[in-house]
Amino acid sequence: MNKLVGALVTFAGICLVILGAIFLVAWSVENAVAGGMMVLIGAGLMYYVYRVEKIEAAKPQLVSQTFNVTMSGSGEMTQKNMICKSCGAPIAEKDVKVVQGGLMATCPYCGVVFAMQEAPKW
Ligand SMILES: [Zn+2]
Numbered sequence: 001m002n003k004l005v006g007a008l009v010t011f012a013g014i015c016l017v018i019l020g021a022i023f024l025v026a027w028s029v030e031n032a033v034a035g036g037m038m039v040l041i042g043a044g045l046m047y048y049v050y051r052v053e054k055i056e057a058a059k060p061q062l063v064s065q066t067f068n069v070t071m072s073g074s075g076e077m078t079q080k081n082m083i084c085k086s087c088g089a090p091i092a093e094k095d096v097k098v099v100q101g102g103l104m105a106t107c108p109y110c111g112v113v114f115a116m117q118e119a120p121k122w
Contacts, residue, residue: 006049006052006053009045009046009048009049010045010046010049012042012045013041013042013043013044013045013046013049014042014046015042016038016039016041016042016045017038017039017042017043017046018042019035019038019042020034020035020036020037020038020039020040020041020042021035021039022035023035023038024036024039082096082105082116084105084107084109084110084112084114085112085114086107086110086112086114087107087109087110087112089107089108089109089110091105091106091107091108092108095107095108096116102115102116103115103116104116
């Protein structure tokens with residue numbers, strides 16, 4: 001989750017809980033129902049953000065790494081369609097070597113060495 005979105009949802013949740021609490025303090029039947037609803041929704045929002053952030057924190061670093069790779073990959077690499085078989089990262093020309101007549105690619109991200117099945121077009 002985007003940190004800004006998380007902060008905004010948490011803020012909205014806090015506002016709802018405070019508003020709901022005010023409604024509950026200024027006790028009357030219809031206010032109590034609305035106040036109770038607001039407290040529940042606000043608490044639910046904060047719990048949701050807490051859960052999502054906890055899950056995202058538990059994920060391995062690979063998620064953001066893949067994201068960076070996608071963002072930094074140039075169009076040239078995509079056109080040649082060389083992708084690491086292990087982690088899916090784009091392979092640059094400098095990472096491909098001719099070894100005993102075959103093309104061997106070394107993944108710059110996870111270090112896996114594999115043979116290219118199709119010769120890249122150059
Ligand atoms: Zn790789």
